[in-house]
Amino acid sequence: MKRRAPRPGEFELIARHLAPLARGEKGAFGLLDDAALIAPRAGHAFVVTADAVVEGVHFLRADPPDLVARKALRVNLSDLAAKGARPRCYFMTTSWPDWVDGPWVEAFARGLGVDQAAFGIHLAGGDTTRMPGPLSISITAVGEVRGPAMVRRSGAKVGDEIWVTGSIGDAFLGLKVARDVPGGLSASDRETLLGRYRLPEPRVAAGLGLAGIASAAIDVSDGLVADIAHLARASGLTVEIRAADVPLSAPALRAVGTGLASVRDLLSGGDDYEIAFTAPPGAAARIRALSRRTGVPITCIGSCHKGAPDVVVRAADGRPVAFPRAGFTHF
Amino acid sequence: MKRRAPRPGEFELIARHLAPLARGEKGAFGLLDDAALIAPRAGHAFVVTADAVVEGVHFLRADPPDLVARKALRVNLSDLAAKGARPRCYFMTTSWPDWVDGPWVEAFARGLGVDQAAFGIHLAGGDTTRMPGPLSISITAVGEVRGPAMVRRSGAKVGDEIWVTGSIGDAFLGLKVARDVPGGLSASDRETLLGRYRLPEPRVAAGLGLAGIASAAIDVSDGLVADIAHLARASGLTVEIRAADVPLSAPALRAVGTGLASVRDLLSGGDDYEIAFTAPPGAAARIRALSRRTGVPITCIGSCHKGAPDVVVRAADGRPVAFPRAGFTHF
Numbered sequence: 016m017k018r019r020a021p022r023p024g025e026f027e028l029i030a031r032h033l034a035p036l037a038r039g040e041k042g043a044f045g046l047l048d049d050a051a052l053i054a055p056r057a058g059h060a061f062v063v064t065a066d067a068v069v070e071g072v073h074f075l076r077a078d079p080p081d082l083v084a085r086k087a088l089r090v091n092l093s094d095l096a097a098k099g100a101r102p103r104c105y106f107m108t109t110s111w112p113d114w115v116d117g118p119w120v121e122a123f124a125r126g127l128g129v130d131q132a133a134f135g136i137h138l139a140g141g142d143t144t145r146m147p148g149p150l151s152i153s154i155t156a157v158g159e160v161r162g163p164a165m166v167r168r169s170g171a172k173v174g175d176e177i178w179v180t181g182s183i184g185d186a187f188l189g190l191k192v193a194r195d196v197p198g199g200l201s202a203s204d205r206e207t208l209l210g211r212y213r214l215p216e217p218r219v220a221a222g223l224g225l226a227g228i229a230s231a232a233i234d235v236s237d238g239l240v241a242d243i244a245h246l247a248r249a250s251g252l253t254v255e256i257r258a259a260d261v262p263l264s265a266p267a268l269r270a271v272g273t274g275l276a277s278v279r280d281l282l283s284g285g286d287d288y289e290i291a292f293t294a295p296p297g298a299a300a301r302i303r304a305l306s307r308r309t310g311v312p313i314t315c316i317g318s319c320h321k322g323a324p325d326v327v328v329r330a331a332d333g334r335p336v337a338f339p340r341a342g343f344t345h346f
Numbered sequence: 347m348k349r350r351a352p353r354p355g356e357f358e359l360i361a362r363h364l365a366p367l368a369r370g371e372k373g374a375f376g377l378l379d380d381a382a383l384i385a386p387r388a389g390h391a392f393v394v395t396a397d398a399v400v401e402g403v404h405f406l407r408a409d410p411p412d413l414v415a416r417k418a419l420r421v422n423l424s425d426l427a428a429k430g431a432r433p434r435c436y437f438m439t440t441s442w443p444d445w446v447d448g449p450w451v452e453a454f455a456r457g458l459g460v461d462q463a464a465f466g467i468h469l470a471g472g473d474t475t476r477m478p479g480p481l482s483i484s485i486t487a488v489g490e491v492r493g494p495a496m497v498r499r500s501g502a503k504v505g506d507e508i509w510v511t512g513s514i515g516d517a518f519l520g521l522k523v524a525r526d527v528p529g530g531l532s533a534s535d536r537e538t539l540l541g542r543y544r545l546p547e548p549r550v551a552a553g554l555g556l557a558g559i560a561s562a563a564i565d566v567s568d569g570l571v572a573d574i575a576h577l578a579r580a581s582g583l584t585v586e587i588r589a590a591d592v593p594l595s596a597p598a599l600r601a602v603g604t605g606l607a608s609v610r611d612l613l614s615g616g617d618d619y620e621i622a623f624t625a626p627p628g629a630a631a632r633i634r635a636l637s638r639r640t641g642v643p644i645t646c647i648g649s650c651h652k653g654a655p656d657v658v659v660r661a662a663d664g665r666p667v668a669f670p671r672a673g674f675t676h677f
Contacts, residue, residue, distance in 0.1 A: 044498070047580055049425045049565045050395035050489075052496045054386055061392070063470065064381035065437035065486060069477045094380045106396035108484040139394065146400045148479030153439040155396060155486035158381075165383045167375070234380045249378055 028117055029143065032124035039137035040104045051139040053104060055159050062100035062158040062165055066090045070149035074213075075193065080119050081126030082213050083152070088130050089217045090236065091156035093288040096222030097234035099166040100158030102136035108153045110146045134219055160226065171231040171250035171293040175319040178302060180218045180289045180311050182264040183239050185211035187284025188276060198275030204266035211264075215288035221313065224305040225292055232292035238283040240338045243291055244326040250293075253322030258282065259331040262314040282328065283338055293319055359448055360474060363455035370468035371435045382470040384435060386490050393431035393489040393496055397421045401480035405544075406524065411450050412457025413544050414483070419461050420548045421567065422487035424619040427553030428565035430497040431489030433467035439484045441477045465550055491557065502562040502581035502624040506650040509633060511549045511642050512620040513595040514570050515612025516542035522606060529606030535597035542595075546619035552644065555636040556623055563623035569614040571669045574622055575657040581624075584653030589613065590662045593645040613659065614669055624650055 029046075037043035042052040055061050068087045070076055088105065095102055111120075131137055136156070171177075189212025191198060192205045200208070225232060233246045239261065247254040261282060263271070270276055276284075294302060299315070306313040328336040360377075368374035373383040386392050399418045401407055419436065426433055442451075462468055467487070502508075520543025522529060523536045531539070556563060564577045570592065578585040592613060594602070601607055607615075625633060630646070637644040659667040 044500075047576075048429075048496075048499050050393045050429045050431070050496070052391055052393055052429075052491070052494065054391035054494060060383055060385035062381045062383055063437060063488075065439050065471055065484075066473045067439035067441065067475055067484065069441055069475050072475055072477050098379075098381045098383075100381070106394060106486045108396050108398035110398065110400055110482055140396055142397045144398055144400050144403055146403050146480060146482075149477060151441055151477075151482060153396075153398065153484035155437045157394075160383070163383065163385060165379075165381070168379050169375075245378075 028120050032120050033138065036124060036127055036131060036138035039131070040139045043104070043137065043139040046140065053139065053157070059159045059161055060163045062095055062098045062160055063155060064091055064094035065153065065155040066094065067151055067153035069151040078213065080122040081129070084123045084126030085130045085214055087152040087154055088127060089215050090288065091154045092134055092136070092217035092219055093215060093236065094234045095156055095158035096217045096219045097166070097232045097290045098158070098160065099222050099226030100160045101223060102134045102219060103157045103159050104137045104139035105154050105156040106139055107141040109143045110151045111143060112146065112148060112150055115150060166225060166229050166232040166292070168231055168233050168246045168249035171246060171252060171319050172295070173252055173319055173321050175230050175293040175295055176299070176315050177243065177254055177256065177291060177293050177317045177319065178313050178315050179235065179239065179262065179291045180221050180313050181216065182262045182267065182312070183287055183289065184267050184276070184281025184284055185264050186215065186286035187281055188267060188270050189213065190286065191275060196275070198270060199273035200266065200270060200275065204269055207266045212286060215286065217288055218290050218311055220309045221305060221311045222290055224309060225290070228298050228301055228305070229292035229294050232290055235287045235289045235291050236285060238285050239287065239291065240282050240326055240328060246291065247326050248324040251324050253320045253324070254317060254326045255320060256317040256326060256328045258328050258336055260314065260316045262312060279336060279338070359451050363451050364469065367455060367458055367462060367469035370462070371470045374435070374468065374470040377471060384470065384488070390490045390492055391494045393426055393429045393491055394486060395422055395425035396484065396486040397425065398482055398484035400482040409544065411453040412460070415454045415457030416461045416545055418483040418485055419458060420546050421619065422485045423465055423467070423548035423550055424546060424567065425565045426487055426489035427548045427550045428497070428563045428621045429489070429491070430553050430557030431491045432554060433465045433550065434488045434490050435468045435470035436485050436487040437470055438472040440474045441482045442474060443477065443479060443481055446481060497556060497560050497563040497623070499562055499564050499577045499580035502577060502583060502650050503626070504583055504650055504652050506561050506624040506626055507630070507646050508574065508585055508587065508622060508624050508648045508650065509644050509646050510566065510570065510593065510620055510622045511552050511644050512547065513593045513598065513643070514618055514620065515598050515607070515615055516595050517546065517617035518612055518615025519598060519601050519607060520544065521617065529601060530604040531597065531601060531606065535600055538597045543617060546617065548619055549621050549642055551640045552636060552642045553621055555640065556621070559629050559632055559636070560623035560625050563621055566618045566620045566622050567616060569616050570618065570622065571613050571657055571659060577622065578657050579655040582655050584651045584655070585648060585657045586651060587648040587657060587659045589659050589667055591645065591647045593643060610667060610669070
């Protein structure tokens with residue numbers, strides 16, 4: 016019940032491993048003040064999102080600490096990407112159980128450093144608490160967009176097409192691999208899928224290109240169908256998805272072949288961290304150019320129609336595929 | 347190991363109790379998008395801080411949920427206050443154990459609503475996770491200051507005086523009361539002290555008045571002596587505190603009388619959430635006027651000197667009082 020429960024050397028741990036991560040953000044004052052001082056660049060506004068990852072829910076205790084750190088950061092970067100925002104800085108609160116020691120913190124900070132360099136974002140503040148119970152990492156990420164404009168969930172128009180980056184369902188399968196569910200997959204496929212679960216690839220470059228092209232967009236983290244349902248409801252129209260057009264990776268196709276999962280599982284599984292977005296048909300050429308420029312596959316998977324604000328998934332023969340409405344909750 | 351573990355009605359819980367808290371921040375989009383869009387008012391910059399509170403560390407499971415919510419918000423408001431910032435909005439991630447039910451969330455949200463109204467701040471985004479283990483609430487609070495100027499820890503000058511708002515040590519004693527440590531205090535004193543522990547009073551109005559007066563300031567949350575040591579180190583000078591001048595409340599004085607705690611305990615205990623700040627001697631009249639205007643006692647407790655960057659506490663006879671260097675860790 017002490018406010019904090021410091022251990023010998025804890026202050027030094029933070030000073031040594033976390034403070035250097037704040038060097039790139041002048042207003043972080045080296046993590047040596049009560050708060051950071053930040054303002055958007057001229058002509059820009061901030062896009063802000065907050066997501067936590069928790070041991071036993073989003074990662075396992077045995078996971079490498081650098082990957083845990085990068086996943087915690089990347090789930091937030093994925094939200095910024097879906098809004099067309101350029102990463103700027105982040106605030107982090109962590110709860111460390113007793114088993115978190117110096118080498119763990121060092122590896123954790125190293126992971127953050129790798130992704131800070133990769134995505135151009137810097138630590139700007141936070142707090143750490145020693146507590147019993149699962150390790151948790153809460154990050155509030157700040158990005159910038161030009162002008163007071165952000166790609167919203169609510170901007171889709173009747174006649175727009177709907178697209179998705181990357182491939183869908185790999186992380187769902189990766190979680191099965193992490194849980195050692197036998198599935199008749201090759202070691203190489205298992206490794207690829209596990210990697211997609213442990214270390215999502217936020218589509219930051221593609222997201223930046225979408226500003227000015229996409230009419231609406233959403234981070235696909237709770238399952239493709241559930242997230243597109245959010246977009247459909249926010250935009251007040253029906254989004255029809257052609258199940259056969261949803262991009263699946265080669266390992267995912269093989270997993271469907273072995274019966275490890277159905278296509279329906281992949282379309283409702285979580286943790287994809289791809290971007291689903293709508294755009295008028297005339298934007299197709301620019302979207303393909305963006306895909307070539309960024310090296311990220313972007314696939315048209317359906318279209319927007321007048322009708323009940325919801326998602327409809329159609330099989331190749333045109334029949335609707337039923338999905339349970341239970342989704343995952345964001346707020 | 348599911349990304350989220352929703353329960354029946356969870357989505358509705360959030361929509362009913364948390365979404366209304368975002369009505370005052372236009373860029374929160376009713377918590378219905380992936381991220382918020384915010385920019386400081388013209389001529390202003392953002393001051394941002396992040397602090398988490400955890401069950402068993404900062405509060406007890408049996409504590410009233412509305413007070414838990416308000417404490418989680420207030421520890422962050424206290425940081426904004428110490429930086430002279432006006433509260434604007436906040437992002438919150440919460441981890442809810444199984445015992446958190448509808449009535450708990452309703453009372454929790456009611457507490458947030460009360461303090462949102464009191465301090466002019468609004469929920470702008472966040473995330474909730476069901477998890478095993480202690481309840482935790484992580485808040486990133488955003489305030490505004492005029493121009494790119496914030497009251498720093500590092501601005502104290504030799505010759506400045508050091509002041510503190512309110513009274514010191516009440517929360518330290520309140521925690522003893524919460525733990526049922528017998529101390530020979532009256533029921534009324536016990537209640538007063540418990541209240542100071544459970545519900546800190548962030549000095550937001552006083553903090554706003556300090557912009558332009560204080561040369562340096564720090565949120566006193568880890569103990570008066572430890573926090574003033576931070577300020578001394580950041581400013582590169584010696585801060586001398588006259589122990590006899592540190593303001594103690596009447597219940598705290600009586601607790602010292604009964605032997606429940608020493609003055610030394612009160613000066614090193616945490617959870618005060620007062621502001622310690624430095625200012626040139628010529629500012630004394632303006633500081634007293636600010637105290638009268640806000641109704642917050644503000645007391646001069648010492649001064650700044652050339653010397654080793656540290657704090658020295660002197661007894662009434664001038665002898666230094668020893669304090670352990672172990673402090674609490676922020677980053």
